[in-house]
Amino acid sequence: xxxxxxxxxLVIVLGTIGMLLLIxxxxxxxxLYQKRMLKEKKKQAERELEYQSQxxxxxxxxxxxxRKRIGxxxxxxxxxxxxxxxVNASFLQRSIELKNSALDSYTELNYILDESINTVRRIxxxxxxxxxLYAGLSESVRKLCNQFDGKGIKIVFNEEGAExxxxxxxxxxxxxxxxxxxxSLKHSQANLLHVSLSWQSGNLEVKLxxxxxxxxxxxxxxxxxxxxxxxRARQLQAKIHIGNPPxxxxxxxxxxxxxxxxxx
Amino acid sequence: MDVTILFAxxxxxxxxxxxxxxxxxxxxxxxxxxxxxxxxxTSATADVISLMLILNGFNTWPIANIFVIGQFVLLFFVFDHxxxxxxxxxVFVILxxxxxxxxxxxxxxxxxxxxxxxxxGIFLILLAIAYLYRLMSNLVVEKIYNLPMLWIAFGTLVYxxxxxxxFLFNNYLIEHQPGNHQYMWILHNVLNIIKNGFLAIGLxxxxxxxxx
Amino acid sequence: xxxxxxxxxxxxDHTVVRKGMIRLLSTFDRVSEIRxxxxxxxxxxxxxxxxxxxxxxxxxxxxxxxxxAAKYIAQHYPEVKILILTMHTEEVFIHKLMDIGIHGFLxxxxxxxxxxxxxxxxxxxxxxxxxxxxxxxxxxxxxxxENHYVRLTTRELEILLLICQEYTPGEISERLQxxxxxxxxxxxxxxxxxxxxxxxxxxxxxLQRGYFAFAVA
Numbered sequence: 001x002x003x004x005x006x007x008x009x010l011v012i013v014l015g016t017i018g019m020l021l022l023i024x025x026x027x028x029x030x031x032l033y034q035k036r037m038l039k040e041k042k043k044q045a046e047r048e049l050e051y052q053s054q055x056x057x058x059x060x061x062x063x064x065x066x067r068k069r070i071g072x073x074x075x076x077x078x079x080x081x082x083x084x085x086x087v088n089a090s091f092l093q094r095s096i097e098l099k100n101s102a103l104d105s106y107t108e109l110n111y112i113l114d115e116s117i118n119t120v121r122r123i124x125x126x127x128x129x130x131x132x133l134y135a136g137l138s139e140s141v142r143k144l145c146n147q148f149d150g151k152g153i154k155i156v157f158n159e160e161g162a163e164x165x166x167x168x169x170x171x172x173x174x175x176x177x178x179x180x181x182x183x184s185l186k187h188s189q190a191n192l193l194h195v196s197l198s199w200q201s202g203n204l205e206v207k208l209x210x211x212x213x214x215x216x217x218x219x220x221x222x223x224x225x226x227x228x229x230x231x232r233a234r235q236l237q238a239k240i241h242i243g244n245p246p247x248x249x250x251x252x253x254x255x256x257x258x259x260x261x262x263x264x
Numbered sequence: 265m266d267v268t269i270l271f272a273x274x275x276x277x278x279x280x281x282x283x284x285x286x287x288x289x290x291x292x293x294x295x296x297x298x299x300x301x302x303x304x305x306t307s308a309t310a311d312v313i314s315l316m317l318i319l320n321g322f323n324t325w326p327i328a329n330i331f332v333i334g335q336f337v338l339l340f341f342v343f344d345h346x347x348x349x350x351x352x353x354x355v356f357v358i359l360x361x362x363x364x365x366x367x368x369x370x371x372x373x374x375x376x377x378x379x380x381x382x383x384x385g386i387f388l389i390l391l392a393i394a395y396l397y398r399l400m401s402n403l404v405v406e407k408i409y410n411l412p413m414l415w416i417a418f419g420t421l422v423y424x425x426x427x428x429x430x431f432l433f434n435n436y437l438i439e440h441q442p443g444n445h446q447y448m449w450i451l452h453n454v455l456n457i458i459k460n461g462f463l464a465i466g467l468x469x470x471x472x473x474x475x476x
Numbered sequence: 477x478x479x480x481x482x483x484x485x486x487x488x489d490h491t492v493v494r495k496g497m498i499r500l501l502s503t504f505d506r507v508s509e510i511r512x513x514x515x516x517x518x519x520x521x522x523x524x525x526x527x528x529x530x531x532x533x534x535x536x537x538x539x540x541x542x543x544x545a546a547k548y549i550a551q552h553y554p555e556v557k558i559l560i561l562t563m564h565t566e567e568v569f570i571h572k573l574m575d576i577g578i579h580g581f582l583x584x585x586x587x588x589x590x591x592x593x594x595x596x597x598x599x600x601x602x603x604x605x606x607x608x609x610x611x612x613x614x615x616x617x618x619x620x621x622e623n624h625y626v627r628l629t630t631r632e633l634e635i636l637l638l639i640c641q642e643y644t645p646g647e648i649s650e651r652l653q654x655x656x657x658x659x660x661x662x663x664x665x666x667x668x669x670x671x672x673x674x675x676x677x678x679x680x681x682x683l684q685r686g687y688f689a690f691a692v693a
Binding site: 008011012015022023029033034036040041 | 425430
Binding site: 075076077079080081082083084085086087088089090091094095114117118121 | 488489490492493495496497499500503534536561563564584585587588589
């Protein structure tokens with residue numbers, strides 16, 4: 001009977017240990033599973049983010065393509081047709097002696113046609129600076145500033161250091177500057193805009209300063225444009241800081257763009 | 265009242281909760297959980313019949329042995345529903361044939377069919393482990409503890425490894441110290457209660473998930 | 477040797493523009509015959525039948541664009557003067573065309589009356605120097621290449637400078653008191669030494685080497 005008792009104790013002790021081990025195993029299973037799940041979810045989130053960024057990249061690329069197409073169409077077709085109109089006007093002037101109001105009309109017609117051609121060229125250039133490849137970022141930004149300078153706003157461009165940068169990333173930077181400048185013109189009510197590029201080692205700092213009403217991020221006034229800027233900045237792995245300058249009124253936007261274009 | 269009988273009572277009553285849970289959601293539940301409902305009902309019926317036989321002094325083995333086989337069949341289909349492997353079905357058919365042969369001719373209905381018990385127990389443990397392994401590699405749900413089948417697999421694992429251990433030990437004891445070892449049945453009933461508990465959790469998880 | 481009764485061919489893919497240009501050209505005193513084509517291929521086919529004095533063409537044309545056509549014409553019909561009339565005014569593009577050997581470049585943003593000036597200039601002086609071309613040339617003058625040394629005689633240098641100053645062959649011969657034939661001999665020697673094809677090329681060459689500089693505006 002004694003032996004039987006100790007056997008029962010043995011069974012119970014062993015059984016309990018076994019059960020505890022089993023329960024520990026099951027708990028471990030749950031913990032491990034959740035850990036793996038968490039890792040998997042993280043991975044998936046990363047994949048999703050990457051996918052999203054790819055989509056945005058594609059979107060921006062197709063936007064660029066579309067701009068190129070429209071720009072080329074405008075420039076080549078509409079430009080040529082306007083030239084045709086000018087040629088005909090010139091013919092009329094040569095064949096008929098124009099007098100008084102007819103001459104005025106001819107002069108005005110010529111002026112309108114000239115303005116139209118200039119506008120077409122300007123829009124085409126805005127849409128796709130064909131010359132960007134050759135001119136590079138600095139030249140293009142300078143041209144952009146000159147284009148709007150004196151039209152209700154004074155734009156001052158300056159550059160520290162100099163580098164010729166003309167690849168796809170540079171075009172993205174140019175697009176950002178273009179968007180920001182046009183934002184400032186449209187919304188800031190400023191009469192002075194400073195644009196500066198400063199080339200540092202491996203880094204480009206783009207700074208825009210205006211003396212306008214300041215930036216209200218929640219106003220939603222420039223939603224799409226700013227979204228575009230932010231997406232492009234993200235693609236460039238650039239740091240963007242939008243804020244009101246400490247002393248005067250207005251808006252200050254600072255972009256830090258890594259240059260690593262010739263490395264990697 | 266005898267302690268053995270007391271535990272037998274508790275054991276058979278422990279099926280009540282899973283039975284209720286199983287029946288409440290029977291119509292809108294998946295085939296695997298329908299089988300679990302049948303398992304708890306079968307288990308309860310077998311317990312009640314056994315209890316009545318014991319109280320009236322009859323041998324319970326014929327009904328207990330059949331229950332072992334029935335339980336094996338039901339649980340196999342539960343796991344088969346998820347694992348879906350042809351070779352498992354083949355093994356299953358062979359095992360069932362053996363169990364029936366054993367019941368009729370080898371160890372016969374009137375004594376405990378230990379072979380059947382061991383073999384089906386080991387097979388079910390392997391199935392549960394295979395199922396858990398699959399869960400781990402496929403990462404099917406976000407919160408694994410909300411998956412009903414996890415608790416079914418846990419219950420299977422605990423119950424069958426427990427009984428396997430018990431029966432092996434029982435055999436050893438009987439060899440060395442012949443006699444009626446009632447406590448074995450107490451322990452077995454404890455395991456049965458635990459198993460029913462796990463099945464109840466599984467059914468409850470399913471009920472909760474379905475009612476959202 | 478002022479040539480009158482000029483035969484001018486015109487290539488542009490816009491029919492309306494072509495029609496207008498034909499009308500305009502017909503008002504020019506020295507122009508006597510005008511033919512037109514809608515692309516480079518048609519233009520070359522016309523030239524093969526009968527050589528003109530000059531061609532005026534656009535760059536953007538279907539089938540065969542202006543650049544390819546200019547290349548072909550400069551190579552096979554060196555006597556035919558080429559005036560490019562286009563919306564494209566990028567400096568790099570102008571340089572490319574000058575390398576090919578065109579004689580004049582006019583923007584479609586210009587005044588139509590300038591076509592007459594440009595046309596006579598490429599006929600008489602072998603090239604037309606306008607603001608666009610000058611601007612493009614100025615860029616090049618900044619970068620001096622010293623990779624191969626070209627030695628010109630004093631007479632050749634004289635002639636080169638006069639060409640750059642837009643004197644006609646007749647004027648130059650008169651000034652230097654040489655026959656026009658001698659002038660052309662000298663000129664072809666210079667062309668060979670400078671490895672260029674036209675007077676525009678000579679101007680670029682002179683700017684690059686520092687023989688010549690534009691008057692500071």
